Amino acid sequence: MKSLxxxxxxxxxxxxxxxxxxxxxxxxxxxxxxxxxxxxxxGPAPTTLAELWARKGPDLFYAGNKYRPEWLEQWLQNPRxxxxxxxxxxxxxxxxxEHDLIDKSTLKPHPRLGPADARAVTAALMTLKAKSxxxxxxxxxxxxxxIAMGDLMFDKFRGCLACHEIEPGYGGLSGPEVYTVARRLxxxxxxxxxxxxxxxxxxxxxxxxxxxxxxxxxxVHYFRALSEEDAP
Ligand code: HEC
Ligand code: HEC
Numbered sequence: 001m002k003s004l005x006x007x008x009x010x011x012x013x014x015x016x017x018x019x020x021x022x023x024x025x026x027x028x029x030x031x032x033x034x035x036x037x038x039x040x041x042x043g044p045a046p047t048t049l050a051e052l053w054a055r056k057g058p059d060l061f062y063a064g065n066k067y068r069p070e071w072l073e074q075w076l077q078n079p080r081x082x083x084x085x086x087x088x089x090x091x092x093x094x095x096x097x098e099h100d101l102i103d104k105s106t107l108k109p110h111p112r113l114g115p116a117d118a119r120a121v122t123a124a125l126m127t128l129k130a131k132s133x134x135x136x137x138x139x140x141x142x143x144x145x146x147i148a149m150g151d152l153m154f155d156k157f158r159g160c161l162a163c164h165e166i167e168p169g170y171g172g173l174s175g176p177e178v179y180t181v182a183r184r185l186x187x188x189x190x191x192x193x194x195x196x197x198x199x200x201x202x203x204x205x206x207x208x209x210x211x212x213x214x215x216x217x218x219x220v221h222y223f224r225a226l227s228e229e230d231a232p
Pocket of ligand 1: 086
């Protein structure tokens with residue numbers, strides 16, 4: 001019994017997380033060696049359409065202003081698709097009998113990290129804070145909107161559904177799914193991005209709809225409601 005206990009202690013000790021400073025340092029080295037071939041870690045964002053279409057993964061040089069760290073750490077260990085037709089849908093569709101179909105064979109699974117690396121990489125990503133001037137901390141004020149009203153705004157009033165899925169298999173394919181976005185991204189980032197997508201990513205084809213401040217808040221309420229519905 002006693003020896004079992006000490007064995008468990010040794011195991012716990014071996015599995016202990018590295019110190020935060022060390023983790024951050026290791027994480028940055030991993031980012032550079034394993035991730036920089038597909039992700040831009042230093043900026044700037046693409047300045048031409050050719051660069052935009054050739055982009056192999058989302059820009060990460062403002063990751064600390066964009067992602068929720070608890071989501072990052074989980075997703076890096078268990079990545080699943082966020083953009084149904086990849087980074088640039090034009091590169092991943094093929095003609096179908098009635099409309100274009102996603103050519104799944106061209107979409108590769110994302111590299112997967114173990115728990116310690118995911119923690120270290122997350123810590124490193126959260127230090128990348130370009131474009132902080134676009135974030136107004138605490139701007140999002142939690143509130144509620146019914147899914148029905150949110151659907152109406154997202155589809156009929158603003159035409160966002162043409163590019164974004166609001167549930168698996170329902171909605172446009174050229175943008176990221178929005179039913180998980182509130183779990184993935186920081187609320188103040190969501191507001192800032194929807195206010196002016198091109199301030200973050202100058203050549204991105206999401207239109208600036210000049211949404212009112214009130215509507216920016218309502219869209220985040222809506223995404224939060226969708227994320228709750230989608231939660232396992
Ligand atoms: C072969 C290219 C490639 C490599 C290597 C790669 N990624 Fe990615 N990454 C992608 C693509 C493509 C996506 C978009 C996936 C999607 O939308 O389904 C992505 C998405 C992500 C996302 C989600 C971002 C968002 O805004 O949706 C994170 C975080 C991420 N990668 C981190 C990493 C890290 C950390 C590494 C290194 C350990 C890495 N990636 C290595 C191609 C790559
Ligand atoms: C013409 C297509 C298009 C339309 C219409 C559109 N979007 Fe987007 N949206 C995009 C693209 C493309 C991105 C960014 C893709 C990326 O980062 O890979 C994006 C990103 C977003 C994001 C950030 C998501 C993420 O995971 O990074 C949100 C939130 C968003 N859009 C909300 C909206 C809302 C609200 C509307 C309607 C007012 C709208 N979009 C209309 C194409 C569109």
